[in-house]
Amino acid sequence: MANETHSLTQEQLNSWWMPFTPNRVFKTNPKLYVAAEGMHMTMADGRKIIDATAGLWCVNAGHGRKEIADAVHQQLMDMDYANPFGFGHPKAFELAHRLATEIAPEGLNRVFFTNSGSEAVDTALKMARAYWRARGQGEKTKFIARHKAYHGVNFGGVSVAGLTPNRKNFGPVIEADFLNHTLLPENAFSKGQPEHGAELADELERIVALHDASNIAAVIVEPMSGAGGVILPPKGYLEKLRAICDKHDILLIFDEVITCYGRLGASCASVATGITPDIITSAKGLTNGVIPMGAVMAKQEVYDACMQGPENIPEFMHGYTYSGHPVACAAALATLDIYKNEKLFERAGTTAEIWQEGIHRLDGLPYVTDVRNWGLVGAIDLEPHGEPGPTRGQQVAAKLLEKGITVRAAGDTLMMSPPLIIESSHIDQIFDAFEAVLKS
Numbered sequence: 001m002a003n004e005t006h007s008l009t010q011e012q013l014n015s016w017w018m019p020f021t022p023n024r025v026f027k028t029n030p031k032l033y034v035a036a037e038g039m040h041m042t043m044a045d046g047r048k049i050i051d052a053t054a055g056l057w058c059v060n061a062g063h064g065r066k067e068i069a070d071a072v073h074q075q076l077m078d079m080d081y082a083n084p085f086g087f088g089h090p091k092a093f094e095l096a097h098r099l100a101t102e103i104a105p106e107g108l109n110r111v112f113f114t115n116s117g118s119e120a121v122d123t124a125l126k127m128a129r130a131y132w133r134a135r136g137q138g139e140k141t142k143f144i145a146r147h148k149a150y151h152g153v154n155f156g157g158v159s160v161a162g163l164t165p166n167r168k169n170f171g172p173v174i175e176a177d178f179l180n181h182t183l184l185p186e187n188a189f190s191k192g193q194p195e196h197g198a199e200l201a202d203e204l205e206r207i208v209a210l211h212d213a214s215n216i217a218a219v220i221v222e223p224m225s226g227a228g229g230v231i232l233p234p235k236g237y238l239e240k241l242r243a244i245c246d247k248h249d250i251l252l253i254f255d256e257v258i259t260c261y262g263r264l265g266a267s268c269a270s271v272a273t274g275i276t277p278d279i280i281t282s283a284k285g286l287t288n289g290v291i292p293m294g295a296v297m298a299k300q301e302v303y304d305a306c307m308q309g310p311e312n313i314p315e316f317m318h319g320y321t322y323s324g325h326p327v328a329c330a331a332a333l334a335t336l337d338i339y340k341n342e343k344l345f346e347r348a349g350t351t352a353e354i355w356q357e358g359i360h361r362l363d364g365l366p367y368v369t370d371v372r373n374w375g376l377v378g379a380i381d382l383e384p385h386g387e388p389g390p391t392r393g394q395q396v397a398a399k400l401l402e403k404g405i406t407v408r409a410a411g412d413t414l415m416m417s418p419p420l421i422i423e424s425s426h427i428d429q430i431f432d433a434f435e436a437v438l439k440s
Contacts, residue, residue: 010027013027036051038062038063038419038421039418041406047404049404050404050405051063051418052405052418053406053407053408053417054285054289054419054420055289057257058284058285058289060262060285061285061339061421062419065288065290065338067338068290068335069290071334072290072334074330079326080327081325084113084319084320084321084322084324085319088324089324089326089329092324092326094333095111095329095332095333100297102340103268103282105271105276107276107300108270108277108297108298108299110297112127113295113296113323113328113329114296114323115292115320115322116283116293117255117281117282117284118294120281120282120283121152121160122152122154122156123318124279124298125143125174126156126318127306128217128253130318131217131305132217134308139215141174141175142176143159143176143177143216144177144204144219144250145160145162145177145179146162146181146222146225147178148162148231149178149221149222150225150228153166156173156174159174159175160176163228179204179207180203181228181231182200183229184197188370189370194232195235198234198236198240200234201236201238201244204240204241208244213248213249217250217251218251219250219251219252222255222257222258222259223255223256223259223269223270223273224259224264224374226415229379229413230372230378230379231372233273238275239275251279255281256269256270256280259272260284260285261285261339261345262285262345263285263375264376265345265348265375266345278299279296279297280296280297281295281296282296283295286335287328287332291325291331293329293331342421347421351420351422351427352374352375354424354427358431359378359380360373361431362431362438365434365435365438365439366438367382369381369382369383376417377417378415379415379416380413382412391409391411391412393410393411393414396437400434405430
């Protein structure tokens with residue numbers, strides 16, 4: 001398998017316009033994976049690398065799960081595709097019911113399928129607008145998001161993105177305003193949800209007063225901001241957002257594309273925190289990263305409001321060719337079985353304590369300015385070196401890869417989200433490597 005990848009020509013390498021990748025740099029020295037199993041990825045040179053990022057926050061049950069592969073194969077043999085417009089197939093309804101009863105908090109019992117987190121976010125935004133229009137308040141079209149937020153890359157998600165580089169070349173399409181993020185210096189080296197910053201939610205009152213609640217459809221936030229650098233919600237912060245939204249009759253959307261499916265030791269962040277939004281977006285861990293799929297879970301009242309008009313006309317003019325794809329549904333059902341049978345959500349909650357001890361071994365090491373963790377997620381901020389070229393974070397990530405660990409570098413922030421099957425021995429290997437690199 002490794003030899004096969006070495007046969008790639010430069011012309012072949014040049015043909016793929018790669019996403020979120022410095023293409024010119026990559027193609028001068030490609031980093032190629034060729035196999036994966038359990039906690040490890042195998043590179044083209046034969047080295048086995050601990051996957052400390054669960055692929056891209058998605059391979060929660062670990063790589064190479066035969067149960068999922070078997071379910072996908074069987075579904076392909078039984079029925080490879082089914083038209084979702086005006087037709088259905090049993091697995092989509094079974095999956096929707098399981099998500100409503102096993103994953104979502106009580107009350108979010110209507111599920112709409114997409115093919116990615118980006119599509120899930122755009123679907124949720126359209127749901128919010130459709131809800132208010134159905135209630136005779138079609139002027140409620142604006143959205144409130146947060147600085148440093150990532151909500152996918154479709155035009156809706158880009159419009160509510162708080163990461164400037166993600167939208168500066170494309171421009172917003174949806175009108176949005178932004179709360180400040182919750183990354184505060186006084187919370188440095190927090191273990192779990194930080195103590196300071198709940199009052200930042202009060203800024204929502206100012207924004208609502210500026211635009212007037214009669215014009216605002218929804219507030220959309222990641223309970224834990226992922227791509228923005230693992231930014232955690234201070235204790236009491238999400239509760240305040242919920243209360244302010246209730247006060248002003250504004251929908252609350254939780255973007256749980258990362259936090260759903262066990263990452264925080266519960267089915268989703270809403271369950272972990274006890275704060276129930278009106279709509280939840282999810283993807284990534286839904287199929288363990290095997291097949292693209294997303295799901296939007298909405299409250300009954302959101303669904304009911306849209307069920308208006310003639311019964312022979314689609315009530316929600318939205319959907320995708322591959323919504324509820326039978327093969328994706330089979331993969332998701334098999335994934336949910338693994339989570340349930342192996343009690344991976346509960347295991348993640350227990351392992352999170354060991355993970356916390358491991359990551360905070362880095363407190364006080366050279367260049368480390370902050371360490372954050374919540375559940376099986378972690379981030380390390382490094383002091384910038386202020387020189388041209390790769391950031392210190394990128395340099396450390398490259399050194400870690402040499403030592404057999406893959407992490408995600410965003411500037412000088414290193415982020416990790418390991419598979420939920422991680423063992424204490426893997427945690428030791430990861431942070432032993434960190435210590436060695438930072439001390440070198």
